[in-house]
Amino acid sequence: MTAPFDDSIFNAWLDAELTPERRAEVEAWLRDHPLDAARVRLWAADREALRSQLDSVLAEPVPAHLTRLVLRGPSATHWRHWQARAAAFALFALGVAVGAGLMWRSRIDATQTVSGAPTPMAWVQRAAVAHSVYVPEVRHAVEVKAQEEHLSRWLTKRLAVPVQLFDLREQGFELVGGRLLPDAAGPSAQLMYQALPANDGESDPSLKPARVTVYLRKPDASTPAAFRYEQQGALGMFYWIEGDSAHGAATGYALVGELPRERLLALAEAIHKQGASMP
Amino acid sequence: MDAPLAFRRQLLDAIPRLRRYARSLVFDSHGADDLVQTTLERALAHWHQFDQRRDILLWAVSIAHNAFMDDRRREKRQPALDAYESYDDRADELPAPGVDIGLRIDLLAALRRLPVEQREPLLLVSLEQLSYADCAQALGIPIGTVMSRVSRGRAALRELLDGKPPRSTSGLRRVV
Numbered sequence: 001m002t003a004p005f006d007d008s009i010f011n012a013w014l015d016a017e018l019t020p021e022r023r024a025e026v027e028a029w030l031r032d033h034p035l036d037a038a039r040v041r042l043w044a045a046d047r048e049a050l051r052s053q054l055d056s057v058l059a060e061p062v063p064a065h066l067t068r069l070v071l072r073g074p075s076a077t078h079w080r081h082w083q084a085r086a087a088a089f090a091l092f093a094l095g096v097a098v099g100a101g102l103m104w105r106s107r108i109d110a111t112q113t114v115s116g117a118p119t120p121m122a123w124v125q126r127a128a129v130a131h132s133v134y135v136p137e138v139r140h141a142v143e144v145k146a147q148e149e150h151l152s153r154w155l156t157k158r159l160a161v162p163v164q165l166f167d168l169r170e171q172g173f174e175l176v177g178g179r180l181l182p183d184a185a186g187p188s189a190q191l192m193y194q195a196l197p198a199n200d201g202e203s204d205p206s207l208k209p210a211r212v213t214v215y216l217r218k219p220d221a222s223t224p225a226a227f228r229y230e231q232q233g234a235l236g237m238f239y240w241i242e243g244d245s246a247h248g249a250a251t252g253y254a255l256v257g258e259l260p261r262e263r264l265l266a267l268a269e270a271i272h273k274q275g276a277s278m279p
Numbered sequence: 280m281d282a283p284l285a286f287r288r289q290l291l292d293a294i295p296r297l298r299r300y301a302r303s304l305v306f307d308s309h310g311a312d313d314l315v316q317t318t319l320e321r322a323l324a325h326w327h328q329f330d331q332r333r334d335i336l337l338w339a340v341s342i343a344h345n346a347f348m349d350d351r352r353r354e355k356r357q358p359a360l361d362a363y364e365s366y367d368d369r370a371d372e373l374p375a376p377g378v379d380i381g382l383r384i385d386l387l388a389a390l391r392r393l394p395v396e397q398r399e400p401l402l403l404v405s406l407e408q409l410s411y412a413d414c415a416q417a418l419g420i421p422i423g424t425v426m427s428r429v430s431r432g433r434a435a436l437r438e439l440l441d442g443k444p445p446r447s448t449s450g451l452r453r454v455v
Contacts, residue, residue: 008430012411046433050402054302069316069319
């Protein structure tokens with residue numbers, strides 16, 4: 001006598017894929033048909049054997065190169081990052097040594113990025129390079145720490161524009177400190193912020209906290225004020241002018257970081273709000 | 280932009296199961312980890328396409344399946360070199376299931392002899408305990424196909440373990 005079910009239904013029963021009514025029908029059949037029941041039991045036994053043979057793979061330590069790949073990104077990208085940083089530092093150092101505008105140009109159309117493609121904004125490129133140079137620093141990430149009272153006064157005096165120490169704690173970042181940049185085109189400064197440790201158990205203590213930098217300068221009159229975003233490799237940058245550059249009362253900002261755009265935007269908006277509300 | 284940390288932690292947690300799945304497809308542990316590496320690289324490159332509400336393992340299994348299929352297609356185009364055997368060629372090394380009823384081959388050897396189309400759904404359902412629906416989605420096949428392949432795969436596996444050559448059944452039960 002043939003069963004009203006084909007084997008795939010017995011398998012579906014084994015895999016708990018049947019509706020309660022169907023399941024009851026199949027179980028009733030199996031109770032009365034020992035040969036079919038024996039076949040299904042063998043499939044179940046084979047399944048158990050498969051699990052116990054292959055579960056040992058689950059217990060194996062994960063090869064280090066796979067963990068590194070996920071936590072740090074493919075090694076090719078890592079190498080490109082490192083190369084770009086090294087090249088940026090070489091450019092920067094050369095600019096300082098020469099002391100003139102060879103590496104740094106304020107003409108909008110005349111600048112090359114590290115990769116060789118022309119950018120619209122020379123100063124934004126300088127902000128990106130300054131970010132790459134100083135963010136990896138552990139001991140001397142900043143020249144003057146946030147706790148030192150004179151940071152804001154000192155930078156304001158040197159830049160001839162008001163320098164405000166923005167509070168980004170609500171966005172998850174705290175001020176580390178700031179520095180003057182040896183920018184041949186005119187004085188500029190960098191504020192460095194570091195991600196606050198999260199309490200959510202998500203952050204990996206072995207990874208360095210994320211850092212963003214805010215590059216500030218007195219913009220020249222021709223710089224457009226529009227809020228803009230650019231991406232260079234893993235670096236995202238928001239840049240804009242606050243205030244009135246035509247009357248020399250403006251400050252140019254560039255926020256640089258390796259963060260998802262939305263997160264960077266939240267920081268940029270906070271800076272903009274705090275900057276715009278200054279007397 | 281690089282994948283965010285939360286995504287990377289989820290992906291990290293999925294690695295052991297991905298390794299097990301790759302090992303049951305490729306068998307050789309280096310080849311299996313190569314498949315896992317390719318899978319992780321592609322997952323990291325396409326992180327922005329991953330819907331956070333989904334189970335990352337299902338998504339990663341789908342990527343692994345495609346990578347595995349790409350490898351097989353590439354092998355078919357290039358004739359296998361001495362140093363590099365195709366996955367299914369290994370099956371020829373094994374003794375044919377004997378006429379002698381007493382001859383048994385071990386479980387992994389039997390698994391290896393299953394056609395890949397049966398092996399994949401069988402592993403995902405039996406080992407990873409995916410529902411038929413999730414398995415269908417991961418492999419990009421209809422649920423009905425999952426059902427019939429799981430059924431044929433289990434029957435074939437059992438027959439191999441019994442020392443009989445696998446026959447391509449249509450899934451209908453034998454007349455008793």
